Amino acid sequence: MITxxxxxxxxxxxxxxxxxxxxxxxxxLTLLLKRALPLTAAEPSAAKARSRRNDKELAAAAAxxxxxxxxxxxxxxxxxxxxxxxxxxxxxxxxxxxRRTWRR
Amino acid sequence: MGGDSLRSRGDGAHGAxxxxxxxxxxGDLLELQRYLDQIGLxxxxxxxxxxxxxxxxxxxxxxxxxxxxYELLPIGLGIILANLPLTRMTVFDPDxxxxxxxxxxxxxxxxxxxxxxxxxxLIFLGLGAMTDFGPIIANPKTLLLGAAAQLGxxxxxxxxxxxxxxxxxEASAVAIIGGADGPTTIYTSARLAPELLGIVGVVxxxxxxxxxxxxxxLMRLLTTEKERQIxxxxxxxxxxLERLLFPTLGMVIIILLVPQSAPLISMFMxxxxxxxxxxxxxxxxxxxxxxxxxxxxxxMLTVGAQMSAERxxxxxxxxxxxxxxxAFGAGTAGGLLFAKIMNLFSKEKVNPLIGSAGVSxxxxxARISHQLGQEANERNMLLPHAMGPNVAGVIGxxxxxxxxxxxx
Numbered sequence: 001m002i003t004x005x006x007x008x009x010x011x012x013x014x015x016x017x018x019x020x021x022x023x024x025x026x027x028x029l030t031l032l033l034k035r036a037l038p039l040t041a042a043e044p045s046a047a048k049a050r051s052r053r054n055d056k057e058l059a060a061a062a063a064x065x066x067x068x069x070x071x072x073x074x075x076x077x078x079x080x081x082x083x084x085x086x087x088x089x090x091x092x093x094x095x096x097x098x099r100r101t102w103r104r
Numbered sequence: 105m106g107g108d109s110l111r112s113r114g115d116g117a118h119g120a121x122x123x124x125x126x127x128x129x130x131g132d133l134l135e136l137q138r139y140l141d142q143i144g145l146x147x148x149x150x151x152x153x154x155x156x157x158x159x160x161x162x163x164x165x166x167x168x169x170x171x172x173x174y175e176l177l178p179i180g181l182g183i184i185l186a187n188l189p190l191t192r193m194t195v196f197d198p199d200x201x202x203x204x205x206x207x208x209x210x211x212x213x214x215x216x217x218x219x220x221x222x223x224x225x226l227i228f229l230g231l232g233a234m235t236d237f238g239p240i241i242a243n244p245k246t247l248l249l250g251a252a253a254q255l256g257x258x259x260x261x262x263x264x265x266x267x268x269x270x271x272x273x274e275a276s277a278v279a280i281i282g283g284a285d286g287p288t289t290i291y292t293s294a295r296l297a298p299e300l301l302g303i304v305g306v307v308x309x310x311x312x313x314x315x316x317x318x319x320x321x322l323m324r325l326l327t328t329e330k331e332r333q334i335x336x337x338x339x340x341x342x343x344x345l346e347r348l349l350f351p352t353l354g355m356v357i358i359i360l361l362v363p364q365s366a367p368l369i370s371m372f373m374x375x376x377x378x379x380x381x382x383x384x385x386x387x388x389x390x391x392x393x394x395x396x397x398x399x400x401x402x403x404m405l406t407v408g409a410q411m412s413a414e415r416x417x418x419x420x421x422x423x424x425x426x427x428x429x430x431a432f433g434a435g436t437a438g439g440l441l442f443a444k445i446m447n448l449f450s451k452e453k454v455n456p457l458i459g460s461a462g463v464s465x466x467x468x469x470a471r472i473s474h475q476l477g478q479e480a481n482e483r484n485m486l487l488p489h490a491m492g493p494n495v496a497g498v499i500g501x502x503x504x505x506x507x508x509x510x511x512x
Binding site for chain 1: 244247254261349358496499503506511512
């Protein structure tokens with residue numbers, strides 16, 4: 001026959017055991033999911049993606065500005081081989097530098 | 105002689121009129137007495153008066169101090185309604201022939217809580233739609249802090265039994281106050297000890313409104329200044345897939361192991377899935393606004409209305425007030441101490457202050473952890489970290505409630 005004390009002990013052990021076991025299992029599952037799914041790596045939010053795109057554009061613009069400065073100051077640079085330069089055309093820059101030099 | 109006869113006739117007439125007047129006067133007085141017996145004013149007891157003042161106190165605290173106004177204001181009004189005599193507002197007559205004899209709040213109580221126990225799971229639906237599992241997914245260790253903070257429930261359980269006043273189901277209903285989660289407390293109490301529901305619900309919400317006074321002294325006592333200064337790394341971002349999988353798998357695991365917690369846990373996770381799916385904004389809005397608000401009105405009025413004088417002024421009620429405080433204190437201590445134990449084995453330290461947020465009381469307990477952390481170290485941003493154990497505490501208390509419902 002189950003006494004009140006037995007019942008109380010059972011409730012305590014079962015209650016504490018269940019809450020720790022369940023939350024521990026969920027913790028393990030969460031950790032496993034993070035490892036198992038490559039998709040679980042942080043996906044950038046729209047705002048962050050926009051900010052990153054802006055950063056890239058700014059970096060590209062800064063690189064263009066730096067190269068232009070360098071070229072205008074000291075002639076064409078061979079380092080300027082990035083595909084991003086295609087739009088501007090390396091030759092155009094070189095010609096522009098030549099024209100300036102010639103005028104001087 | 106004629107004069108005599110006239111006088112005697114006159115006297116006789118006068119005497120009869122007098123008697124009639126006297127009789128009529130007595131009749132009026134009886135009517136008046138009967139009427140006075142039927143009005144509330146003459147039926148007020150000192151217990152009613154005290155509880156009317158308590159109800160007004162709740163309303164004052166809700167309006168003037170803005171402490172848990174959504175709960176304390178309707179509870180206060182419910183207390184007042186329950187203690188205005190002869191209204192029969194809280195009576196429920198199960199006889200179908202006398203269905204009109206039931207009072208409004210009695211019907212709410214019967215169908216909303218004691219018979220169907222519908223209102224607390226609906227609140228959980230709304231809470232789920234408002235909950236962000238991101239902090240738990242980013243730092244799953246905090247789930248264990250939520251588990252440790254349930255210690256308060258078991259301390260209160262044994263405390264209740266030790267008083268000798270409560271049976272095991274009643275002790276379970278009282279102990280669940282330590283979960284610091286109103287709907288879970290009401291749900292469990294309505295099933296295990298409906299006669300204690302009013303006082304248990306009111307004590308739970310009162311202490312939840314007072315965590316800002318209960319927790320900080322204990323948190324300072326149980327942690328050192330150096331521990332409170334511990335800075336935690338910002339949480340990583342969590343993907344949408346993780347946010348979708350967490351409630352789904354979590355719900356399955358919990359319900360498989362503790363089926364009795366299904367009404368609460370399933371509603372909580374369904375609400376959260378609505379939110380995270382991103383495709384049902386109207387359902388999210390309905391769950392977290394319309395449903396939550398409407399249900400809060402009926403639930404809180406009903407809980408307050410259970411605070412009638414004959415139920416409150418008992419030794420048990422007094423004991424429940426004391427045990428509730430013990431439960432909150434022990435839960436806070438459990439979370440804090442477990443965080444300290446975790447720090448002994450973990451390379452990445454956690455600030456023990458976030459452990460106290462495991463008692464639930466969302467989000468006040470998390471805010472208190474954050475405030476105390478900032479007092480110790482201005483650069484401490486503990487709020488996102490504390491939300492982890494805070495939400496884990498909600499899940500933990502629902503799990504314990506399920507175990508109590510299954511075994512008590």
